[in-house]
Amino acid sequence: MSREDIDKLADQRLYDIAENWYKQMAGAKIPSISLPTRTKHNIEYDESSEVWKYGEKETMRIANSSKSALHLLKMAYVVGFLKNQIAESRSSTLREMYYISEGWKKAKFGAQDESNHLVEDLEIITELSREAFHLRPEEDGASVYGPLRIREKTRRGERVMHCQEDIGEAGYPIPNNVDNLEFIDHDAKFVIAMETGGMYARLMENGFDEEHDAILVHLKGQPARSTRRVLRRLNQELGLPVVIFTDGDPWSYRIFASVAYGSIKAAHMSEILATPGAQFIGVQPSDISNYNLPSDKLTEGDIAALKAELSDPRFDTEYWRHEINLQLKLGLKSEQQAFASRGLDFVTKEYLPARLSEMGVI
Amino acid sequence: MSREDIDKLADQRLYDIAENWYKQMAGAKIPSISLPTRTKHNIEYDESSEVWKYGEKETMRIANSSKSALHLLKMAYVVGFLKNQIAESRSSTLREMYYISEGWKKAKFGAQDESNHLVEDLEIITELSREAFHLRPEEDGASVYGPLRIREKTRRGERVMHCQEDIGEAGYPIPNNVDNLEFIDHDAKFVIAMETGGMYARLMENGFDEEHDAILVHLKGQPARSTRRVLRRLNQELGLPVVIFTDGDPWSYRIFASVAYGSIKAAHMSEILATPGAQFIGVQPSDISNYNLPSDKLTEGDIAALKAELSDPRFDTEYWRHEINLQLKLGLKSEQQAFASRGLDFVTKEYLPARLSEMGVI
Numbered sequence: 001m002s003r004e005d006i007d008k009l010a011d012q013r014l015y016d017i018a019e020n021w022y023k024q025m026a027g028a029k030i031p032s033i034s035l036p037t038r039t040k041h042n043i044e045y046d047e048s049s050e051v052w053k054y055g056e057k058e059t060m061r062i063a064n065s066s067k068s069a070l071h072l073l074k075m076a077y078v079v080g081f082l083k084n085q086i087a088e089s090r091s092s093t094l095r096e097m098y099y100i101s102e103g104w105k106k107a108k109f110g111a112q113d114e115s116n117h118l119v120e121d122l123e124i125i126t127e128l129s130r131e132a133f134h135l136r137p138e139e140d141g142a143s144v145y146g147p148l149r150i151r152e153k154t155r156r157g158e159r160v161m162h163c164q165e166d167i168g169e170a171g172y173p174i175p176n177n178v179d180n181l182e183f184i185d186h187d188a189k190f191v192i193a194m195e196t197g198g199m200y201a202r203l204m205e206n207g208f209d210e211e212h213d214a215i216l217v218h219l220k221g222q223p224a225r226s227t228r229r230v231l232r233r234l235n236q237e238l239g240l241p242v243v244i245f246t247d248g249d250p251w252s253y254r255i256f257a258s259v260a261y262g263s264i265k266a267a268h269m270s271e272i273l274a275t276p277g278a279q280f281i282g283v284q285p286s287d288i289s290n291y292n293l294p295s296d297k298l299t300e301g302d303i304a305a306l307k308a309e310l311s312d313p314r315f316d317t318e319y320w321r322h323e324i325n326l327q328l329k330l331g332l333k334s335e336q337q338a339f340a341s342r343g344l345d346f347v348t349k350e351y352l353p354a355r356l357s358e359m360g361v362i
Numbered sequence: 363m364s365r366e367d368i369d370k371l372a373d374q375r376l377y378d379i380a381e382n383w384y385k386q387m388a389g390a391k392i393p394s395i396s397l398p399t400r401t402k403h404n405i406e407y408d409e410s411s412e413v414w415k416y417g418e419k420e421t422m423r424i425a426n427s428s429k430s431a432l433h434l435l436k437m438a439y440v441v442g443f444l445k446n447q448i449a450e451s452r453s454s455t456l457r458e459m460y461y462i463s464e465g466w467k468k469a470k471f472g473a474q475d476e477s478n479h480l481v482e483d484l485e486i487i488t489e490l491s492r493e494a495f496h497l498r499p500e501e502d503g504a505s506v507y508g509p510l511r512i513r514e515k516t517r518r519g520e521r522v523m524h525c526q527e528d529i530g531e532a533g534y535p536i537p538n539n540v541d542n543l544e545f546i547d548h549d550a551k552f553v554i555a556m557e558t559g560g561m562y563a564r565l566m567e568n569g570f571d572e573e574h575d576a577i578l579v580h581l582k583g584q585p586a587r588s589t590r591r592v593l594r595r596l597n598q599e600l601g602l603p604v605v606i607f608t609d610g611d612p613w614s615y616r617i618f619a620s621v622a623y624g625s626i627k628a629a630h631m632s633e634i635l636a637t638p639g640a641q642f643i644g645v646q647p648s649d650i651s652n653y654n655l656p657s658d659k660l661t662e663g664d665i666a667a668l669k670a671e672l673s674d675p676r677f678d679t680e681y682w683r684h685e686i687n688l689q690l691k692l693g694l695k696s697e698q699q700a701f702a703s704r705g706l707d708f709v710t711k712e713y714l715p716a717r718l719s720e721m722g723v724i
């Protein structure tokens with residue numbers, strides 16, 4: 001969908017909310033809004049789309065108490081603010097919107113949490129993401145380097161960039177709103193997304209992208225929304241396999257899971273944010289023993305996190321049960337840069353090619 | 363200095379260390395190395411260059427005990443590794459070097475701290491930065507957007523980019539090693555460096571860079587080494603004033619101080635990393651009351667940090683004493699995005715122009 005079409009749709013969906021209230025009042029009904037109950041107990045793992053989703057339970061907010069009326073009033077102000085923002089082709093951060101509410105008298109937000117939560121409600125009601133309402137995330141997107149030509153619509157005009165030939169070594173930084181991004185053409189066979197900047201720079205320096213026709217993505221730890229959206233689009237639109245390369249510890253497995261399956265917190269956005277086809281390449285617990293990697297002992301927190309993953313449906317596969325149980329037995333974890341103990345080329349010449357061919361990617 | 367000249371110099375300085383040991387041994391002396399004592403008590407604020415520096419106290423490491431001999435052995439391995447890395451035109455992270463030491467038998471590092479410390483020692487001895495030895499920082503550089511044309515030497519050839527016309531909205535990401543960067547030309551009158559991504563995007567969206575011929579730099583919180591080096595070079599090479607725009611709390615004032623004066627931790631690199639001419643634009647405590655900004659109460663931690671700043675020589679000016687004492691009296695702090703309470707244009711149309719003209723920048 002073009003940016004203009006998204007704007008039109010977002011404007012319409014916001015209008016629908018207000019129109020619904022208007023009709024309720026015109027029909028002598030108390031205005032209300034209903035949306036899925038947002039508790040852990042109402043989140044289900046959807047087998048068919050392989051992502052987390054809200055269940056069937058609904059909560060109704062009806063303006064028959066001053067508390068609920070105030071909640072709807074705040075939502076009305078936000079709807080008005082966002083509609084106006086789209087009309088004026090402007091954008092703002094959640095933080096700015098929170099401060100702007102200072103001028104909304106009774107509808108002023110008490111805390112940032114409250115306005116964040118309300119925006120998530122709007123995402124659920126409209127089935128659109130906050131970026132469609134021109135709300136910018138604060139968090140930074142990741143970088144991309146590889147045989148991919150993109151077009152970005154910026155406020156200063158369109159920019160066409162090849163992500164090897166036209167950019168610096170730090171890569172092409174993903175903009176806040178990836179709806180402004182278009183993939184023009186590419187020579188890539190797959191996408192490899194990495195947790196650390198050190199590993200991203202290692203693959204770039206070793207020419208891994210050229211040798212294997214790979215698009216390198218630097219996740220920068222737990223990936224931002226825009227990064228996850230780009231990974232999904234590279235996978236869905238271009239049909240490229242996506243592999244995730246992280247440290248070998250339970251926190252990093254969660255990075256993989258949030259890319260592949262989405263998170264509980266953003267369950268309503270899983271279908272935009274998740275890449276169910278993403279595969280985990282390593283560091284696997286079995287690599288620690290097979291390659292005799294330098295390692296650290298698991299802490300008590302690590303062990304608890306691994307055990308929690310054993311009961312997490314996202315890790316409920318034979319592969320993960322085997323690897324997690326192996327790691328608990330070994331009592332060890334390793335970082336991705338630990339492959340450097342076998343030389344700076346080992347990871348790109350030996351480890352990754354072996355794993356990629358094992359996984360059927362190359 | 364060109365990249366080739368830096369390589370040559372770094373190679374020579376590393377060679378000098380080894381040659382010195384060789385001469386000591388040839389002259390029947392026990393090999394040793396001396397360098398400034400690296401404790402808080404040996405750090406002085408240098409009035410003339412306005413940065414922190416090590417004092418006169420020196421510590422001698424002499425290989426007359428197995429502990430000191432082992433220390434010199436480790437340094438010898440690192441010198442050899444770095445010399446080789448320069449010769450092969452490769453680079454690595456501190457983390458990778460730590461893992462590579464796995465193969466150095468007795469000279470293997472016990473912990474990352476140890477190898478980091480040794481690299482800092484080498485920086486002090488050679489008076490060169492770790493980047494000159496092709497050691498990449500893990501931390502990411504910031505982004506630049508504005509009327510500036512740069513040339514970056516990358517491993518895939520030279521790239522010339524105008525930081526408005528040739529890049530996307532997320533800006534030009536500063537590479538790890540700014541020695542590879544050259545400023546070709548510019549139409550800028552000053553540089554404004556911001557703490558948050560939200561404010562960077564606000565100035566970009568509002569066209570502040572075009573209206574005021576400003577180079578926007580997104581610091582991303584506490585700025586990385588490469589960011590501080592770029593700010594210094596924009597100031598020194600292009601003669602551009604640098605102003606720093608952060609939240610109005612003691613932690614953000616430290617961001618300003620680390621840009622302007624350097625940090626105690628990297629005192630030996632202050633002359634490469636610091637921009638003594640950088641000025642603080644806000645959020646000032648007096649802005650909180652003058653503009654009636656939305657604010658939060660100071661926490662106990664905030665109050666302690668403000669009091670510590672009152673005895674920090676970097677804040678020992680009439681301006682800072684006044685502002686810090688005012689903040690302690692107000693008991694409040696404000697974020698830079700709090701200006702949004704007066705509308706999304708207030709910061710770029712009113713606040714910043716007023717402050718910049720007050721400061722004599724525009």
